[in-house]
Amino acid sequence: MNVGFIGTGTMGSLLIEAFIASGALSPSQIAVSNRTFPKAKALADRYLGMRAEYTNAGAAYGCDILFLCVKPLEFKKVVDDLKPVLKPNQMIVSITSPVLISHLEGELKCKVAKVIPSITNYVWSGASLCIYGKSMQEEDKARLEALLTHISEPLCIDEDYTRIVSDLSSCGPAFISFLLEQFVEAAVEETGIGRQEAQRVASAMLLGTGLLLTEGGLTPAEIQERVAVPGGITAKALNLLRRETNGVFNQLIRTTHAKFREDLAKVSVAFIGEEVNGQ
Numbered sequence: 130m131n132v133g134f135i136g137t138g139t140m141g142s143l144l145i146e147a148f149i150a151s152g153a154l155s156p157s158q159i160a161v162s163n164r165t166f167p168k169a170k171a172l173a174d175r176y177l178g179m180r181a182e183y184t185n186a187g188a189a190y191g192c193d194i195l196f197l198c199v200k201p202l203e204f205k206k207v208v209d210d211l212k213p214v215l216k217p218n219q220m221i222v223s224i225t226s227p228v229l230i231s232h233l234e235g236e237l238k239c240k241v242a243k244v245i246p247s248i249t250n251y252v253w254s255g256a257s258l259c260i261y262g263k264s265m266q267e268e269d270k271a272r273l274e275a276l277l278t279h280i281s282e283p284l285c286i287d288e289d290y291t292r293i294v295s296d297l298s299s300c301g302p303a304f305i306s307f308l309l310e311q312f313v314e315a316a317v318e319e320t321g322i323g324r325q326e327a328q329r330v331a332s333a334m335l336l337g338t339g340l341l342l343t344e345g346g347l348t349p350a351e352i353q354e355r356v357a358v359p360g361g362i363t364a365k366a367l368n369l370l371r372r373e374t375n376g377v378f379n380q381l382i383r384t385t386h387a388k389f390r391e392d393l394a395k396v397s398v399a400f401i402g403e404e405v406n407g408q
């Protein structure tokens with residue numbers, strides 16, 4: 130199987146590195162292109178056998194699966210580059226939420242899928258959110274998921290919920306890291322503990338909490354209940370957190386969804402000349 134990546138920025142190169150490190154793909158199965166060619170070339174130079182191409186059409190040549198790892202507003206240009214060369218048996222995979230399956234199916238005759246990865250896939254962890262176009266047969270879905278399984282847990286989702294599931298799975302690492310950073314900074318400020326030490330302890334705590342939630346079979350509410358002894362220290366601090374963060378995640382979700390609608394409107398104008406409503 131040959132796999133292409135158009136766009137070797139943060140996510141394109143992260144996926145390539147994870148697929149290679151996990152043994153899912155060897156460099157000789159991979160072709161890359163990027164708007165700034167030296168960036169694609171620099172990546173290919175690190176992996177003997179990887180093919181760096183000057184054009185997106187060149188990267189698509191001979192690929193069974195082609196990941197499109199560019200930003201939403203760059204999609205139309207990439208699709209225009211690929212339209213004349215893609216064959217019906219090739220599969221393209223968009224990794225961004227505001228580009229709809231219908232946008233891609235309207236332009237391309239090949240198989241179309243959307244997979245929203247997460248930075249957690251770099252350490253072969255977290256989910257990859259899968260949405261399939263009409264021409265994806267069961268064997269195509271199985272082939273794609275077999276690849277994704279090396280670095281993630283593939284989850285099929287309804288396209289209408291793409292944004293909220295992306296918030297949880299793909300933006301979540303940034304949100305949780307932000308909260309952790311605030312916790313660590315406060316610890317340094319309030320007590321004088323070394324930042325490195327505080328961060329090491331907090332990171333180990335986050336990993337352990339994640340394991341309790343996944344492998345340990347506990348819910349977030351159960352963890353709180355077990356840690357917060359009635360009348361104890363944690364209970365008092367949890368009360369403060371409930372009071373102070375009340376509604377903040379509702380606002381956060383409204384913010385991501387408003388930005389999503391903005392991007393979707395622009396992408397829709399680029400693809401079909403009019404806006405469409407979306408989640």
Ligand SMILES: NC(=O)C1=CN([C@@H]2O[C@H](COP(=O)(O)OP(=O)(O)OC[C@H]3O[C@@H](n4cnc5c(N)ncnc54)[C@H](O)[C@@H]3O)[C@@H](O)[C@H]2O)C=CC1
Nearest residue numbers: 136137138139140141163164198199200201203225246299
């Ligand atoms: N960063 C993350 O954690 C996640 C990102 N995504 C999605 O991945 C996509 C890419 O994001 P990043 O990698 O963070 O962005 P990035 O800006 O780091 O990478 C985009 C790359 O695409 C290249 N590019 C732009 N136009 C091009 C064209 N016409 N032809 C070829 N290459 C072109 C740019 O030179 C750049 O290297 C976005 O749509 C984002 O929504 C999805 C899930 C998670």
Ligand SMILES: O=C(O)[C@@H]1CCC=N1
Nearest residue numbers: 225226227295299300
């Ligand atoms: O297109 C998206 O929604 C992804 C999730 C994180 C960043 N970009």
